[in-house]
Amino acid sequence: MTRPFNFSAGPATLPQEVIEQVAAEMPSWHGMGLSVMEMSHRSDEFLSILNDASTLLRDLLSIPKHYFILFTQASPTALNAIIPMNLLGKKERAFMDFVHTGVFSGKAMLEAQKYGNVHVAASSEKNGFTSIPDEKTWQLSSNATYVHLCTNETINGTEFFFVPDTKNIPIVADMTSHLLTAPVDIEKYGLIFAGAQKNMGIAGVSVIIIHHDLLTDDAQPICPSVFDFKRLKEQNSLINTPPVFAIYLCKLMFQWIKKSGGLIQMQKQAFEKSALLYSCLDQSALYHNKVDKTCRSRTNVPFFLKEEALNEPFIQGAIQHGLLNLKGHRTQGGMRASLYNAMPKKGVQRLVEYMKEFERTH
Ligand SMILES: *Cc1c(COP(=O)(O)O)cnc(C)c1O
Numbered sequence: 001m002t003r004p005f006n007f008s009a010g011p012a013t014l015p016q017e018v019i020e021q022v023a024a025e026m027p028s029w030h031g032m033g034l035s036v037m038e039m040s041h042r043s044d045e046f047l048s049i050l051n052d053a054s055t056l057l058r059d060l061l062s063i064p065k066h067y068f069i070l071f072t073q074a075s076p077t078a079l080n081a082i083i084p085m086n087l088l089g090k091k092e093r094a095f096m097d098f099v100h101t102g103v104f105s106g107k108a109m110l111e112a113q114k115y116g117n118v119h120v121a122a123s124s125e126k127n128g129f130t131s132i133p134d135e136k137t138w139q140l141s142s143n144a145t146y147v148h149l150c151t152n153e154t155i156n157g158t159e160f161f162f163v164p165d166t167k168n169i170p171i172v173a174d175m176t177s178h179l180l181t182a183p184v185d186i187e188k189y190g191l192i193f194a195g196a197q198k199n200m201g202i203a204g205v206s207v208i209i210i211h212h213d214l215l216t217d218d219a220q221p222i223c224p225s226v227f228d229f230k231r232l233k234e235q236n237s238l239i240n241t242p243p244v245f246a247i248y249l250c251k252l253m254f255q256w257i258k259k260s261g262g263l264i265q266m267q268k269q270a271f272e273k274s275a276l277l278y279s280c281l282d283q284s285a286l287y288h289n290k291v292d293k294t295c296r297s298r299t300n301v302p303f304f305l306k307e308e309a310l311n312e313p314f315i316q317g318a319i320q321h322g323l324l325n326l327k328g329h330r331t332q333g334g335m336r337a338s339l340y341n342a343m344p345k346k347g348v349q350r351l352v353e354y355m356k357e358f359e360r361t362h
Pocket of ligand 1: 010075076077078104150152153154174175176177195198
């Protein structure tokens with residue numbers, strides 16, 4: 001069976017090998033006579049899956065010992081509330097700095113202000129979020145509890161290629177759409193979070209990587225116990241029944257990434273794939289991308305056709321060529337191609353061929 005190429009922003013394409021492994025292991029995981037979906041989360045078998053997932057992630061990202069890995073059902077949107085509840089603790093008038101670079105940092109700000117004071121240290125709203133504000137212009141507060149960044153804006157198509165110097169104020173980074181697409185200098189962050197459904201699995205679980213210093217204070221009393229990071233850490237991410245199947249998929253994806261050459265290889269491929277598409281856009285008289293060249297995302301490439309009326313024929317033609325889910329986010333219009341880890345280079349080559357052909361014929 002040949003599968004179409006799926007450019008969805010998330011839930012996103014998975015490697016065929018991983019899907020086949022899931023299918024093969026579905027009726028009877030490792031000869032147990034039952035599937036992962038039916039296992040007790042306290043069984044030795046599931047604990048081995050959880051432990052492997054955690055060890056593989058630590059290994060892939062070289063996560064130092066003084067950082068903990070947590071798995072939670074809270075999706076990134078939920079974490080926009082849960083993180084301030086945990087980190088602001090009982091401090092009076094605690095506040096957070098935000099760098100507003102697009103839709104997801106904007107949503108995070110709106111949510112965080114329910115739990116503390118939000119200060120916008122920098123924003124690229126004026127230019128329609130097509131760039132990342134120059135670090136020199138950021139107005140960071142000296143006493144914020146943390147600085148929030150969305151290091152890859154999935155909808156706007158911008159990506160950070162630097163880690164800002166926040167003068168010892170911990171950085172909290174939403175890396176949902178690019179974690180595991182390149183090595184990360186973990187020590188530069190206080191907390192990293194990502195939903196699994198983009199680069200490392202399926203919807204239903206998020207990964208949190210947190211410096212142990214951020215676990216010293218208690219969470220705000222309003223924080224639900226199952227989302228209390230200290231408790232999650234103490235109970236090995238098993239306060240309540242965890243999303244066992246989604247964690248199993250994480251394990252398989254981490255193994256696949258490792259086997260495929262690790263993060264150096266993911267990074268190389270992400271650059272190659274996105275360069276193919278950006279070069280097609282830059283040479284074209286029909287398509288364009290609005291993002292500043294210094295911060296174009298390697299994983300999410302929004303682009304527009306010269307005439308709105310061509311959008312529908314473009315999408316229909318793409319479907320006929322086995323190129324799915326290219327329609328842009330509903331708030332932005334146009335197109336978007338998401339090029340996550342599991343998107344093969346061949347998929348991007350096919351897309352570029354199709355785009356050139358469409359341009360010739362329209
Ligand atoms: C997809 C995404 C989210 C939202 O994830 P949900 O699972 O819908 O909560 C948040 N932040 C970023 C950067 C994303 O890419």
